[in-house]
Amino acid sequence: GQSLEQPSEVTAVEGAIVQINCTYQTSGFYGLSWYQQHDGGAPTFLSYNGLDGLEETGRFSSFLSRSDSYGYLLLQELQMKDSASYFCAVTIGSSYKLIFGSGTRLLVRP
Amino acid sequence: KAGVTQTPRYLIKTRGQQVTLSCSPISGHRSVSWYQQTPGQGLQFLFEYFSETQRNKGNFPGRFSGRQFSNSRSEMNVSTLELGDSALYLCASSLGTSGRRVNEQFFGPGTRLTVL
Numbered sequence: 001g002q003s004l005e006q007p008s009e010v011t012a013v014e015g016a017i018v019q020i021n022c023t024y025q026t027s028g029f030y031g032l033s034w035y036q037q038h039d040g041g042a043p044t045f046l047s048y049n050g051l052d053g054l055e056e057t058g059r060f061s062s063f064l065s066r067s068d069s070y071g072y073l074l075l076q077e078l079q080m081k082d083s084a085s086y087f088c089a090v091t092i093g094s095s096y097k098l099i100f101g102s103g104t105r106l107l108v109r110p
Numbered sequence: 111k112a113g114v115t116q117t118p119r120y121l122i123k124t125r126g127q128q129v130t131l132s133c134s135p136i137s138g139h140r141s142v143s144w145y146q147q148t149p150g151q152g153l154q155f156l157f158e159y160f161s162e163t164q165r166n167k168g169n170f171p172g173r174f175s176g177r178q179f180s181n182s183r184s185e186m187n188v189s190t191l192e193l194g195d196s197a198l199y200l201c202a203s204s205l206g207t208s209g210r211r212v213n214e215q216f217f218g219p220g221t222r223l224t225v226l
Contacts, residue, residue, distance in 0.1 A: 031213055033213045033214075035215075041219075042200065042217035042218060042219050042220060043153070043200070043202075043215075043217045044217070045213075045214045045215060048213045048214065050213075087152070087153060089153075089213075091213055096141075096158070096165070096166070096213070097155065097158065097166040098143065098158075098213065098215065100145075100152055100154075100155070101152065102151075102152040103152050103153075
């Protein structure tokens, strides 16, 4: 089967840096994605890592280590609007099935 | 470019009834995926359609079914509704090809289903 683990909640201060980790156990791993979801809203795509290493998109960066079955999302210069739930998702095999983690609720405090 | 649309946005049904939800993907997107989101279980994958064919299926009972039309619009159907089917049902579309493109899914606002 497949399983993903990420912390349920993280709290950080505005302007700080926060890292949300994701570990996975899957067969047929293809890639790791990150999505953001505000309360009452739909998930929105943040980043995708198909290869090991760091991907940077503005204030957000995502990292993948396939050998460690581990990835993380790094949010810099936190803003109040970053308060949301963040989901890691693994793509399984060549058929591109996407399996989501249970989500990490990020609370940014002033 | 219009986003993913889902209808209806809210639905109330009673146990034993059936329901059909509709999803219109972003123009040009050939892949449509369906997810069930509940507070306790997070986002659970239901199925994915690509060019009218079911390409992937999650671990849901046969009461959950779907289809995709030639214009990429998709419907999902739940028969014999149970209380536990109350959830937000999200549809997502993507280009459906390899790499980042298939993983960059664009979600609709969802249909909130309440089963009484």
